[in-house]
């Protein structure tokens with residue numbers, strides 16, 4: 001159904017559908033509405049979809065003010081400017097004041113490609129994860145995004161949507177049932193747990209093929225909501241397999257790996273291997289090149305899985 | 314400036330425009346519009362005005378330049394290559410893997426780049442910091458900076474404006490590339506800047522409004538005037554055209570911000586710039 005559809009198109013279409021039914025929904029952009037696909041909403045909802053110019057900090061607090069008036073604003077930019085640039089506004093105007101604002105950040109991590117290091121957010125999950133009350137959601141595909149958006153509107157609070165905006169691999173089919181706070185076991189297995197989010201889910205599934213050929217049964221779990229993390233799903237899988245690989249398009253410090261390790265270290269310590277950006281900034285290049293350079297490919301995941309299995313005691 | 318010299322600068326601008334179109338064109342995508350609107354300002358600064366030495370890029374007490382609208386990096390790289398900071402053939406590595414010439418200016422990667430930029434609004438503060446540092450060191454350097462008109466919507470720009478006026482940083486000379494366009498549309502329809510000259514004046518700046526921001530002579534004269542400022546930083550408003558010099562790019566309006574360019578278009582553009 002969503003093959004080769006840009007994620008930003010699904011975002012705009014679904015928000016448009018929701019705006020028709022809920023007059024409280026507002027969409028605010030900061031000169032990246034074209035990039036995020038939300039520009040056309042302005043024709044349909046001239047009052048409720050608008051731009052505030054290149055002024056992200058103002059955008060965040062304006063949204064908080066509108067939320068205090070009963071609206072449900074979505075604010076959007078690239079991940080770098082939708083998170084680290086407006087960190088204090090998110091902390092105070094949004095989270096501390098408990099305002100019902102949704103943040104759309106596009107081009108996470110290496111997917112910023114030719115925009116390069118300044119635009120590659122390797123830290124956004126870490127930054128927001130340490131602010132109380134912020135829900136962090138990263139869709140793996142278009143079906144998940146389309147099913148998530150109504151739930152995100154329903155949920156009363158700050159939600160960060162970490163959005164890959166181009167066509168994503170198809171992971172879920174139409175009968176997929178989405179729960180904002182429950183991870184998805186895509187495939188069961190007994191030897192190793194592979195937790196993945198966003199664009200790394202596709203790589204994890206390819207790694208599964210490699211491991212299968214070697215007789216290793218991997219359990220593949222998509223953690224679409226990194227905070228609050230589905231502790232039960234993490235613990236259940238780790239208890240079953242006894243070893244873990246975490247895959248994310250983010251610094252391995254502060255992101256999904258850290259979230260998984262926080263859960264397991266308290267209740268059921270097992271070896272954990274990380275696939276992700278090893279604490280450095282990004283650079284210009286296409287995603288495939290960077291996945292290879294930063295060791296984020298299916299082969300790297302398969303190798304990490306074997307390492308983790310060897311560390312089992 | 315005598316007529317001859319002025320003519321030479323005009324030819325230089327044309328050449329730099331060619332190099333820029335060529336490097337972005339060979340890659341097939343880039344921030345063409347915003348590169349083409351700053352060429353003349355870069356040419357006057359780098360070929361006429363700034364105290365710099367390409368053989369000694371880190372020369373102490375040199376004049377500095379901060380491209381706050383960092384996405385126009387490719388235009389600056391054309392100038393730096395032609396000045397001899399690095400080989401001209403490097404321009405063909407623009408935005409390729411492991412390049413020293415990334416889409417946004419990066420002082421750690423590119424010889425001659427004085428400051429990293431790419432997150433709008435920060436560069437002008439960095440320039441103000443340099444101007445303050447130069448005052449403390451008493452090295453008589455001038456600090457130059459270019460910001461975008463869309464970029465001027467960032468609150469940080471006005472924090473820098475207040476600070477530079479407060480500290481009487483008359484060694485700071487900033488240009489606004491007033492091309493009236495940003496990404497989602499015209500600056501006027503997205504978030505109008507109102508009377509921009511009066512705003513800067515009200516913030517305590519010496520303001521010079523240039524009718525044609527693509528005229529080297531007017532830019533040069535404005536800089537001479539700016540250097541006479543006794544206590545105020547100077548804002549030079551450059552009325553420019555986004556995509557200037559290449560008709561099909563210019564005609565795209567806001568669509569020329571980060572645009573694809575085909576091989577035929579590259580050749581057509583180079584022909585226009587012969």
Ligand SMILES: Cc1ncc(C[n+]2csc(CCOP(=O)(O)OP(=O)(O)O)c2C)c(N)n1
Pocket residue numbers: 030031032054081085346347348350382384431432433434460461462463464465490492494495496555570
């Ligand atoms: C803080 C920040 N927000 C958003 C962006 C994305 N962005 C890059 S260029 C641009 C438009 C800039 O418009 P303007 O300053 O007028 O530049 P010009 O027209 O000269 O290209 C935007 C929104 C960014 N780089 N940094």
Ligand SMILES: [Mg+2]
Pocket residue numbers: 461462463490491492493494495
């Ligand atoms: Mg502009």
